[in-house]
């Protein structure tokens with residue numbers, strides 16, 4: 235049976251891919267996207283040895299090591315200075331250990347954000363902090379090429395983001411806090427940094443030279459993790475790590491000593507360059523295997539012969555705010571999401587990045603995914619949501635099901651939400667989701683609903699008031715499923731941040747590509763072919 239049986243009849247000359255063949259190419263496409271995801275970086279780091287004698291530091295420009303680092307702060311109205319590593323101060327009457335204790339004492343206890351509240355709970359976070367208004371430091375990441383390195387890994391620029399004009403994304407960096415985690419019990423459990431602006435894409439942590447034990451920084455994304463183990467070189471090295479801000483991370487217990495860090499917010503800003511000024515570091519979307527695969531797919535007349543929409547869930551979550559969110563993307567796209575977006579864009583395909591809400595809000599996705607185990611070999615690609623009338627010929631995708639099968643008000647406690655979400659079936663290789671009925675695609679990033687805020691309202695009402703659903707003319711074929719981990723973490727975002735969240739929270743988005751019908755896309759492909 236044809237996937238698009240109702241519309242293919244109008245073009246009898248070219249045969250449409252069989253459902254089995256269509257399934258097979260969707261699976262392949264998913265594989266390509268998956269491999270892009272597993273190879274994309276979400277964190278990077280480095281070390282800078284510190285020479286104890288000032289004169290040992292190399293000249294700016296070729297700096298591979300640093301001299302001692304000064305931290306200045308104010309106690310009452312008196313200026314204080316600590317030089318790290320301890321014992322490296324040129325002042326004879328250093329007493330640096332006393333100064334370190336003084337710095338720790340002068341810091342305030344650091345809380346964390348749980349939703350809109352700031353919480354002090356030393357079982358979750360035990361740390362002290364200084365705000366930037368209270369300290370200054372002689373260390374700057376730019377002196378050691380850290381910004382360039384982070385830019386390369388976390389903010390690659392892909393060619394062709396805009397016709398004729400190249401938008402170069404640059405990193406803007408802002409010192410945010412000084413934190414001290416001290417033994418025997420300093421720690422910060424799993425959390426996600428609260429975005430401080432719509433442009434924030436990541437965080438940079440710089441660990442100053444001061445000996446400590448434990449305190450590993452563990453950063454996770456989509457089931458992968460990077461463990462920054464800084465204990466062994468803590469005494470005489472500056473160690474740093476940068477990661478996307480939607481990555482879940484934690485600091486293991488510091489059992490001894492003081493782990494002193496500077497944290498920075500990383501922002502993506504754009505710079506317009508005309509083609510004459512292109513720089514060579516730019517990656518060409520054609521260099522990705524996905525490009526060739528998608529191009530070949532589009533050149534098959536039978537693939538989405540009458541047109542359709544391909545949907546892929548983003549691998550990262552993006553911050554959004556009420557007014558300026560739509561300006562955020564694609565500029566703020568990260569990792570594999572940027573690759574997929576750019577490849578589609580460079581093929582001349584209309585592509586949107588839009589927030590998605592699955593089923594009746596993301597709290598109710600449990601029964602919205604097709605569990606492949608239920609189906610037999612003989613019909614490898616059944617309609618997961620058969621129409622009760624027995625006809626499956628409604629492919630305009632606008633069927634809308636408002637009946638609230640879930641008692642929304644029963645999800646008021648965070649742990650209940652998480653438990654509910656853990657039951658999600660995401661083991662099917664991919665889901666072919668009936669559009670409109672099960673996955674709501676917002677018109678822009680703007681009207682996202684935070685679950686906590688609307689607890690007591692029936693979902694249908696929330697949806698009507700706060701979501702304008704983007705309606706595509708053709709059904710959406712979802713080629714990837716959202717990861718269970720992502721959904722769990724989306725819950726955690728609401729619960730634990732490094733700051734209380736204001737208007738900004740994260741949402742998962744999807745990349746939606748409008749595939750023109752074969753007769754319309756031939757021209758487009760000829761143009762791509764000739765480039």
Ligand SMILES: O=C(O)CCC(=O)C(=O)O
Pocket residue numbers: 413422427439451483485495497732
């Ligand atoms: O100190 C670190 O390694 C990270 C600190 C952190 O996660 C935070 O301040 O949000």
Ligand SMILES: [Fe+2]
Pocket residue numbers: 425426427483732
């Ligand atoms: Fe953090």
